[in-house]
Amino acid sequence: MLQNGWDTFEIGTILRPFEGSISDASAILPEDRLYSQSNSFSVSVADWRIEKPLFNKDLCIDCQFCWIYCPDMSIISRDKKMVAVDYDHCKGCGICVQVCPTTPKALLMFPEQKDEEEALLEWPKKEKKEKEN
Amino acid sequence: MLEIRWHSRAGQGAVTGAKGLAEVVASTGKDVQAFAFYGSAKRGAAMTAYNRFDDKVILNHEKFMQPDYVLVIDPALVYATDITANEKENTVYIITTHLSTLELIASQPKLMGKKVFTVDCIKISQETIGKAIPNTPMLGALMKISRMYDIEFFTENMFKVLKKLPQKIIDANMIAIERAYNEVK
Amino acid sequence: MADIFELRDIEVWDGNMAASHALRQAQVDVVAAYPITPSTPIVENYASFMANGYIDGEFVMAESEHGAMSCCIGASAAGGRVATATSSQGFALMLETLYSASGMRLPIVLNVVNRAIGAPLNVNGDHSDMYMGRDSGWIQIDCYNPQDVYDMNLVAFRVCEDHGIRLPAMVHQDGFMTSHTAQRVKTLSDDVAYDFIGEFKPMNDMLDLDHPVTHGVQTEEDWHFEHKARQHHALMSAVLPKIQEAFDGLKALTGRQYNLVESYTMDDAEIAIVCMGTSVETAQEVSNELRAQGIKAGVVGIRVFRPFPLEQIADALKGCKAIATLDRSSPNGTVGALYNELAGALFNTSTHAVLTNYIYGLGGRDLTKSSIHTIYRDLQANAQAGSPTTPLQQFIGLRGPKLSFF
Numbered sequence: 215m216l217q218n219g220w221d222t223f224e225i226g227t228i229l230r231p232f233e234g235s236i237s238d239a240s241a242i243l244p245e246d247r248l249y250s251q252s253n254s255f256s257v258s259v260a261d262w263r264i265e266k267p268l269f270n271k272d273l274c275i276d277c278q279f280c281w282i283y284c285p286d287m288s289i290i291s292r293d294k295k296m297v298a299v300d301y302d303h304c305k306g307c308g309i310c311v312q313v314c315p316t317t318p319k320a321l322l323m324f325p326e327q328k329d330e331e332e333a334l335l336e337w338p339k340k341e342k343k344e345k346e347n
Numbered sequence: 348m349l350e351i352r353w354h355s356r357a358g359q360g361a362v363t364g365a366k367g368l369a370e371v372v373a374s375t376g377k378d379v380q381a382f383a384f385y386g387s388a389k390r391g392a393a394m395t396a397y398n399r400f401d402d403k404v405i406l407n408h409e410k411f412m413q414p415d416y417v418l419v420i421d422p423a424l425v426y427a428t429d430i431t432a433n434e435k436e437n438t439v440y441i442i443t444t445h446l447s448t449l450e451l452i453a454s455q456p457k458l459m460g461k462k463v464f465t466v467d468c469i470k471i472s473q474e475t476i477g478k479a480i481p482n483t484p485m486l487g488a489l490m491k492i493s494r495m496y497d498i499e500f501f502t503e504n505m506f507k508v509l510k511k512l513p514q515k516i517i518d519a520n521m522i523a524i525e526r527a528y529n530e531v532k
Numbered sequence: 533m534a535d536i537f538e539l540r541d542i543e544v545w546d547g548n549m550a551a552s553h554a555l556r557q558a559q560v561d562v563v564a565a566y567p568i569t570p571s572t573p574i575v576e577n578y579a580s581f582m583a584n585g586y587i588d589g590e591f592v593m594a595e596s597e598h599g600a601m602s603c604c605i606g607a608s609a610a611g612g613r614v615a616t617a618t619s620s621q622g623f624a625l626m627l628e629t630l631y632s633a634s635g636m637r638l639p640i641v642l643n644v645v646n647r648a649i650g651a652p653l654n655v656n657g658d659h660s661d662m663y664m665g666r667d668s669g670w671i672q673i674d675c676y677n678p679q680d681v682y683d684m685n686l687v688a689f690r691v692c693e694d695h696g697i698r699l700p701a702m703v704h705q706d707g708f709m710t711s712h713t714a715q716r717v718k719t720l721s722d723d724v725a726y727d728f729i730g731e732f733k734p735m736n737d738m739l740d741l742d743h744p745v746t747h748g749v750q751t752e753e754d755w756h757f758e759h760k761a762r763q764h765h766a767l768m769s770a771v772l773p774k775i776q777e778a779f780d781g782l783k784a785l786t787g788r789q790y791n792l793v794e795s796y797t798m799d800d801a802e803i804a805i806v807c808m809g810t811s812v813e814t815a816q817e818v819s820n821e822l823r824a825q826g827i828k829a830g831v832v833g834i835r836v837f838r839p840f841p842l843e844q845i846a847d848a849l850k851g852c853k854a855i856a857t858l859d860r861s862s863p864n865g866t867v868g869a870l871y872n873e874l875a876g877a878l879f880n881t882s883t884h885a886v887l888t889n890y891i892y893g894l895g896g897r898d899l900t901k902s903s904i905h906t907i908y909r910d911l912q913a914n915a916q917a918g919s920p921t922t923p924l925q926q927f928i929g930l931r932g933p934k935l936s937f938f
């Protein structure tokens with residue numbers, strides 16, 4: 215793109231999200247769509263992160279808040295079930311963690327270099343209600 | 348070049364009259380103009396409309412005009428506005444009034460010594476069309492005084508101009524034109 | 533399918549009616565408008581033609597002129613043939629969106645019925661709004677009478693929708709002096725007019741769901757300059773030849789000849805008036821009177837104001853000794869725009885004519901033949917002296933003490 219001169223791009227202030235034609239895009243999963251070079255899907259923002267959100271499946275209640283609130287559509291959800299974080303497009307803003315309603319949260323921010331297994335082991339435990347005797 | 352100035356009140360149909368006349372004249376192959384000064388005047392305000400007719404293409408768009416004919420379709424404008432503005436030596440005045448020509452000149456001495464004709468277009472339109480729309484009868488009077496076209500030719504063409512109106516209204520307008528043609532003095 | 537509207541060969545139409553019949557014959561898909569005097573009848577007539585089955589289209593009553601042009605932009609990006617009309621303050625309110633339309637390369641036709649811009653409030657004709665649009669990236673075509681308005685609307689659609697151009701176009705006429713003056717207009721039948729314009733060929737339309745496209749994207753320092761350069765390039769190189777081609781096509785069809793620059797008796801003219809709108813014809817009438825007296829007078833009318841036909845104008849004026857540029861807009865702090873354009877066009881050429889500037893006709897003030905005679909008399913004196921015998925800029929037709937500058 216950067217080497218384009220004034221005479222080499224399409225006229226009008228337009229961008230095309232896909233290469234060539236596409237029909238019924240909403241029925242095709244994002245990873246199967248032929249996104250164009252100018253689509254932000256083709257650009258990774260992984261290196262923007264200092265911290266990353268990690269997902270603990272056991273605590274998730276599939277409320278989809280994270281999916282709705284993520285500003286960069288980086289929560290992968292299938293059949294209304296939270297599946298994973300898309301680490302190519304997650305910028306590490308932490309909003310998903312903020313909105314996650316469970317206690318402890320099913321999403322937590324960890325340093326970018328943190329090992330996932332390790333994090334899961336350190337994850338805060340569910341507080342058991344202590345009965346007064 | 349033949350130039351006409353209309354004096355009217357907004358809503359009395361001077362613009363429609365000027366345009367109708369222009370359509371008839373244009374159908375004979377002459378070049379025409381019909382325009383008016385409006386400002387943001389409301390209904391009832393005094394206004395002027397204009398016609399230019401020529402065998403040649405009309406290039407002049409100036410508003411300034413020394414009219415050959417002055418047509419006044421509201422009786423009060425003879426007193427309320429200067430209908431003699433920018434007149435020529437032989438400008439002809441056709442004025443709507445219930446007065447006779449002599450009475451009118453006596454009531455507006457400015458018209459003394461000028462070529463003045465009178466006809467009561469208000470009464471004619473009320474009696475024929477049922478409303479005080481004095482524009483079409485004035486055209487009948489103009490045909491008589493100017494001898495621009497004979498009345499049969501004129502009514503026939505005016506009929507075409509009005510053809511979108513209901514038949515009853517067209518018929519009434521035709522009668523109004525002929526009455527004014529016969530009654531102007 | 534829309535009904536055919538039977539027209540007589542010659543209709544007596546004012547400029548507004550001529551414009552609305554052209555929009556009808558173009559079968560404009562969407563008119564979004566916020567009516568304003570003196571352009572109101574154009575969109576009003578479109579709506580009534582539509583309601584009566586003569587147009588298969590959509591009329592959108594917007595909440596403001598800004599909204600009206602915004603709707604037009606949306607409809608045009610969606611892939612429709614789009615037009616509207618405005619004047620004066622309404623044009624001013626539209627201004628922001630005009631830049632969007634041209635930058636997005638959307639071929640919208642805007643009829644601008646030229647009117648003064650207040651304060652003081654005034655509904656009459658001058659060129660303030662037309663001048664305000666001159667840097668907006670639109671094609672600007674100027675009309676001198678209702679026939680021009682009819683013809684130039686047909687030309688505008690044909691030119692601006694061309695895929696090599698894709699730029700919006702304004703068709704200008706003088707408020708009241710053209711818009712409300714009924715004159716003879718030679719018409720084309722509905723199918724001939726439509727064929728002259730051609731079928732609308734969409735480009736990157738948003739309603740092509742198989743080829744999704746984002747319109748009106750953001751660029752910063754990285755791309756903005758290239759986009760503007762591309763747009764300017766299209767205006768400068770593609771538009772005038774395309775307009776000329778449309779003029780040639782119209783001439784073949786009707787015998788009526790239009791030119792990028794309209795020259796009247798300029799071949800051997802020594803003194804010339806350069807102006808726009810109805811003034812071009814009134815000046816021509818005066819010039820004819822002077823010719824009858826053996827004075828070598830001429831008139832140059834600007835037909836295409838943007839893109840400015842700089843070379844053609846310089847060529848039309850090359851033999852002249854004295855030239856007056858007439859500006860119908862308050863220059864507010866400098867020389868008139870047309871003076872500036874002409875000075876730019878003639879500088880670096882072999883023409884060394886004396887160039888002067890007249891400000892006239894603001895707020896609809898009548899340009900009388902007698903004023904034009906005065907200007908030609910000044911020009912004769914300038915031509916004889918070989919240098920200005922008057923101040924460079926003079927107000928003409930103004931009450932009170934004489935006003936002039938430079």
Ligand code: SF4
Nearest residue numbers: 284304305307308310
């Ligand atoms: S951290 Fe921000 S960008 Fe990443 S998944 Fe959560 S909300 Fe989305």
Ligand code: SF4
Nearest residue numbers: 274275277278280314
């Ligand atoms: S917000 Fe928390 S609980 Fe809700 S779906 Fe996302 S991860 Fe699961």
